[in-house]
Amino acid sequence: MSRKTENQGGNQESKMNRRDFLHKAAVGSLLGAGAMAFLGTMQLPLPKVFNEPPSIFKIGSPVDFPIDTYQLIAEKNVYILRNREGMRALSAICTHLGCIVTETANGFQCPCHGSKFTLDGNVVSGPAPRGLDWLEVEMAPDGNLTVDLDKKVAMEKVFSV
């Protein structure tokens, strides 16, 4: 029983014969398999676990922070601010390239490329692309305040105490 030659691709002008189709399919699947293998292998160097301390940490109870002052927690590079409404946390990591800002008379300055920030964290000069990040302040069940380094919040958000 004979069968008509299949028309691969449906184009009358440029019919590919079976041999060329199989060849292209073989090479294609080899390349595809290679690409998948490569992508799979590349999962190894991409870190899935960060051996860093947990992003949430305790900072003490509200009585440790007088109203209308701010304090630096040096090990975590965070400034804790308290005003009449409550607590806020400001990251001390410069948004340009990750150096730690230092305090100046009316704000903060980054020693690496001179980005200047106000006390509210807004950029006034220098190459920083945006203001300093504000971080979420919460309270743990035992009454201590916590800061989450991975949760950014708006500047106006205050944790009332």
Next chain:
Amino acid sequence: MSTNESGIKVFLDNLKNLHRTARDSFRRFQWPPKSARERSQAVFQNFFLHIHSTRIHKYSLRPSFTLCLGLITFFLFLLLCVTGVLLMVYYNPSTDHAYNTVKDISYVVGAGRYMRNMHRWAAHAMVLALLLHMARVFYTGSYKGTRKFNWAIGMGLFGVTLMLSFSGYLLPWDQLAYWAITIGANIAGSPTELTDALGMTHMFDPGGTMKHLLIGGNTVGQEALIRFYLLHVIILPAVCFVLIGVHFWRIRKDGGLSRPDNADEIVMREEGVPEAEIAAQKGNFNLNPTKTYGLMELVKSKTPLLNKGPDQTILTYPTGIWAEVAVFMLTVAVMMLLAYFFDAPLKELANPAIPENPAKAPWYFLGLQELVSYSAFMGGVGIPGIVVFGLLLIPYLDREESFVGVWFSGKEGKKIALQSLLFSSLFMVSLLAFTVKFGWLRNWFPDISQLIIIFVNPGTIIVLVYALWSIYTLQRTGSTRKAAIALFTCFVVGFIVLTIMGVYFRGPNWEFYWSPSQWLLH
């Protein structure tokens, strides 16, 4: 007929001739070589030497042509491998121990201080030699014709060398290392600046992926140290060796080092050959020669050696080999002096809470750091990417075949280079003076969008002005080579000026100071 006695005699004979038999099994040719054939064999039958051709053109041996820069770069690399392995005997790539092992090497280990110094200065010297080598190859037009691809291989070597330097920089785990790599990793992550400005980071964050791949986390720590160690001691050196092999192979296949069309005449004139004889030997090599040549001398192929006779060439052994040995000895001698008199710096132990102020990259990255102080993405990724891409394209966009092997392609090219030198120096100094005195966009419009700053900052202005100058040169001279000379010279000047700015005139907070004596103490 073998009796016990003659058997022992044969054995004793063999024992007596042991040294000769052993030596002959090792050598496959006459030693010392006395004829041209034997000298050729000394090179091409030797595993380590046979990358050389058996004959080289006398012009290639002129130090004033190549300034031996390629060889110097290679020998410095070998020196770095040797001193590097020695340092690996004591170095421990763990954040708890790295710093102390480096201190041990410097103060306790026998010859440790010397080896560490040699490693550090050879690294700096290699980058310098490499930059000068690239400039030499460019200005002598040695990227043209069959040599286009070798220029691309050279650019690959350039990238690998810079990465080797960058990865090695973290290993001492001192303040300088820690903060330089923190900045470097954030530069790798700086595409996030662009995706943030476009509001697409949550969907597509190549910057974040690149940073995680590089340092294995969000901050520089043990994972980063191990990854950089891995890159520095095995991955990058292996890649470098392979690329060096291809680079040398291509030099052979492209007909040896480039030389001007009249190289034969120049060499003969210098040797005092009478003008009449020079004129007689001009023109195509006689393909029906009256004397015979060995196979290793006549090669029919696509290379520039076609139809040329070997008459102005000289046997590689011994002259060429001695020349290389001389360059090697000179390089090592200079490194030995530097290592003896100057100590490699070591600051305090890395402290993630206290950034260095100012935190300065090594000198060859300070130009980049100056650019980065305007915009992280443009200065760290965008502009270097454009520059590298532009450099890669040079042999493919400038295909004029004339004046290969001639510095600046002649007098007119020299004039263009001088004009570009003048123009770009004035421009760079004015632009930098302007930014120091008046600041930039964010100083005048604090709420301006970051997207505008990414595309309109001193770095992008420099690239734009250089491109315009080059196009202007192209229009008034009609020559792609001259436009290339103009552009390359502009970038060389730009690089030098930015580096000088970063080295001498930037102090704490990256502010402008006329002199380090004015820096405020912190």
